[in-house]
Amino acid sequence: MIIMTTIISAILIMLISILNLSSKKSFYDREKTSPFECGFDPKNFARLPFSLHFFLIALIFVIFDVELTLFLPMILISNSSSPLYTFMSVNLFTMILLLGLFHEWKQGTLNWVK
Template sequence: MIKIFSMSLIIMFISMIVMSLASIMSKKSFYDREKNSPFECGFDPKCSARVPFSLHFFLIAIIFLIFDVEIALLLPIFIIMKFSNVTMWLFTTILFIMILLIGLYHEWNQGALEWTN
């Protein structure tokens, strides 16, 4: 037990020394304006490299992904129909499609599907 404890202490001590040496040696004290600026064919950039991202486009992309996953969940419904009880299959399918339609109506009602305001 003592051997395992002493070996783990030695390993932790060596790893802490290596991490602290790497941290000390990797510090750069020389900052160059040209190296810290974005590279644009050797010229100074005319505008900011950070273009503002459209939140509306992001929301439409997320809605597309959600509906894409829902389509992937709808595809096996017809294969399952052969192996399940028809009334239970019909109830489950109608419930699932109703949940999807309510979600679609909610998104449409909130105006999330409008591309321009």
């Protein structure tokens, strides 16, 4: 049974590969491979340069946004744990966030105009 399944699978794979090779069309026409812009040749390059500084600001925003969502469960934890433990964990978490923000500020990542 295993040999029969293997033989049928091999025959099907060969048939599919033969059909795919014969049905592929190749377009070497410059007009068909170029981006379409109302039938005219493009005036400029389609990809604009990306601002790395904008990407870093967006990345910092996402990181701090996700960390702020971690503050919400601390409200539920405060009901089930001691007030001292809640106070210490919230202060530690806030200090880590502030140290990260201070580090980014000292590196100059938060300055938009350089």
